[in-house]
Amino acid sequence: MSREKTEFAEFFQASWEPCLRAVVASTGSVQLAEDQVAEAFARAWLSWRKVRRHPAPRAWVVRTALNVGASWWRRRIRELPLAGHDAEVHRDQALNAEDGGLDAALLTALRHLPGRQREVIALRVFLDLDIDTISAQLGIAPGTVRAHLSRGVMALRHELSLTQAMEADR
Amino acid sequence: MNDNDELNDGAVLSAVRDSISGLPMPMAPGLEAIKARGRARRHRRVAGLSVAAAGACAALVVGVTGGAPAARPAQQAGPAPAHHAAAVHLVAFTVAAGPDGTTTLTLYPGQVANPDAVRQALAEHGIPALVTAGEFCRTAVQPAPGVGDVVTLTGAKQIQIPANGQPTARPGPIVINGSNIPNGVELSIGYRQDSQQNEISFTLIVTGAPTTCTSIPDNGPHTGD
Numbered sequence: 001m002s003r004e005k006t007e008f009a010e011f012f013q014a015s016w017e018p019c020l021r022a023v024v025a026s027t028g029s030v031q032l033a034e035d036q037v038a039e040a041f042a043r044a045w046l047s048w049r050k051v052r053r054h055p056a057p058r059a060w061v062v063r064t065a066l067n068v069g070a071s072w073w074r075r076r077i078r079e080l081p082l083a084g085h086d087a088e089v090h091r092d093q094a095l096n097a098e099d100g101g102l103d104a105a106l107l108t109a110l111r112h113l114p115g116r117q118r119e120v121i122a123l124r125v126f127l128d129l130d131i132d133t134i135s136a137q138l139g140i141a142p143g144t145v146r147a148h149l150s151r152g153v154m155a156l157r158h159e160l161s162l163t164q165a166m167e168a169d170r
Numbered sequence: 171m172n173d174n175d176e177l178n179d180g181a182v183l184s185a186v187r188d189s190i191s192g193l194p195m196p197m198a199p200g201l202e203a204i205k206a207r208g209r210a211r212r213h214r215r216v217a218g219l220s221v222a223a224a225g226a227c228a229a230l231v232v233g234v235t236g237g238a239p240a241a242r243p244a245q246q247a248g249p250a251p252a253h254h255a256a257a258v259h260l261v262a263f264t265v266a267a268g269p270d271g272t273t274t275l276t277l278y279p280g281q282v283a284n285p286d287a288v289r290q291a292l293a294e295h296g297i298p299a300l301v302t303a304g305e306f307c308r309t310a311v312q313p314a315p316g317v318g319d320v321v322t323l324t325g326a327k328q329i330q331i332p333a334n335g336q337p338t339a340r341p342g343p344i345v346i347n348g349s350n351i352p353n354g355v356e357l358s359i360g361y362r363q364d365s366q367q368n369e370i371s372f373t374l375i376v377t378g379a380p381t382t383c384t385s386i387p388d389n390g391p392h393t394g395d
Contacts, residue, residue, distance in 0.1 A: 009201055016198035021190050034196050042207035106189045125187045149179075157182045 008048045012041055015058045022058075022126035023065045026118045028111040033065070040065035058127050059137045066119060109159035117152035120145055265291040268345055273297055275344045277361060277370065288359070297348040298356040300375060306360030307383040309375040313355045320350050320357060321372045344370075354378075 016037070023033040040061045044051045054060045110118060119138060123129045131149075135142040262283040268274040273295040277283055285301040292299045300307055322345040351357060354377050361370040362385075375381060 012201055012204065013198065017195055020195055021193075024193070024195070025186070025190050030193065030195065038199055038204060038207060039211075041204045042211055045205055045208040046212060106185055110186060110189075121183070121186060125183050126190070153179045153182045156186060157179075160182060160185055 004048055004052070007052060008045055011044075011052075011057060015061065016041070018126050019058055019061045019065065022062045022122040025110060025122040025126060026062075026066060026115070028118075036065040036068045037061065039068045056127070056129060056133050056137065059123060059129055059133065062123065062127065063137050105159055105163040106156060109156050113152050113155055116140075117148045117155075120148040121152045121156075124149060263288055263291075265295060267295065268343075271347070271349055273346045273348055275346060275359075277344075283361070292346070292357075295348065297346055298351065298377065300356050300358045300381070302358075302360045302383065304360075304362050305383045305385055306371045306373075307358050307375065307381040308373050309379040309381055311376055311379070313352070313374050313376050315350060315352075315374075317357075317372050317374050320347055320374065321345070322347070 019040070020030075020033055020037045023037050024030050027033050027036070043064055044057070044061055051057050051060050110121070113121070116138075120134055123134045123137065129137070131142050131145050135145045138145065140148075263275065263277045265288070266274050266276075273292065275288070275292065277288075282303060285303045289299050289301040292301070346357065351374070356375050356377050358373050358375045358381075359370065360383075
């Protein structure tokens with residue numbers, strides 16, 4: 001049991017950041033992702049005997065975090081800004097394109113991809129998962145994973161090209 | 171020249187990796203915090219199973235006795251609408267008195283709260299409200315004070331702006347300060363619950379004035395409209 005605890009502690013320390021970055025890439029919000037990933041690790045801890053035998057434990061965490069996000073309630077306070085309560089809103093600056101530049105443009109483009117394409121790219125880029133593992137994680141056919149990856153990359157490539165061209169013209 | 175030709179898939183994915191890697195990420199919480207969260211989840215699940223088991227027993231009693239209603243809990247709680255006569259009715263919402271004269275409304279995901287029951291429960295706590303499911307209603311004039319003086323989503327971190335640019339929050343009790351609602355003003359609450367997502371919106375409206383109701387989430391009032 002003690003060995004399992006140590007294993008989980010090591011897994012948590014080593015996996016927090018890559019899992020968080022993968023979920024940020026998929027959700028577009030650092031704050032949201034932070035909560036979702038923390039919840040996913042809590043569930044991983046509860047089910048560690050099962051998760052430790054999973055072929056890709058980090059992918060399990062990311063997938064769980066994304067599922068957590070899908071099930072959470074979305075709530076809107078309408079007209080708060082009109083009522084002068086802007087200060088209550090903690091803006092999630094991370095993926096804003098206000099600063100301009102290549103990174104911001106690329107992140108904005110990523111944010112605008114369909115959710116499944118973002119998930120596939122996140123798992124590919126941040127967890128280094130191959131097509132078959134992504135397929136197993138998302139429960140979709142490998143060909144579908146390839147299609148999502150291809151379309152997502154195509155859209156990002158277009159944005160990247162435009163941004164590079166604009167920067168070259170400056 | 172076509173830049174696309176020069177950007178292979180690997181280069182694009184590397185650029186994505188670099189972009190995200192350049193963002194400052196929050197430090198990992200302490201391991202004990204994660205474990206505590208897990209323990210809390212386990213307690214909630216155990217408690218939920220107990221409630222479900224009690225509900226199943228209550229439903230069985232109803233069936234045997236010919237439909238006598240089960241006693242409601244002390245806290246005002248609303249069942250989800252009945253879809254089948256023999257269904258177990260889980261609590262879809264609760265309304266409870268909070269500190270400092272506030273009222274706490276909690277809507278539970280996965281169940282559709284009956285808007286009339288929510289309205290009635292809030293009215294019993296002195297909160298005049300227009301409660302709608304699947305749509306969101308407002309009057310032409312948004313009366314003072316701001317809805318932010320009346321409704322608070324608990325937890326500072328719970329108000330966020332995700333990809334769609336709207337402030338959102340994860341589940342938590344909704345604290346309503348009914349004493350801040352002036353005479354002639356009501357709180358409009360609209361919520362939508364489906365398999366994809368759940369959403370709730372608030373605004374203040376003029377009592378008795380014509381309302382415009384629009385579907386959630388696309389056509390509700392936004393900043394500056």
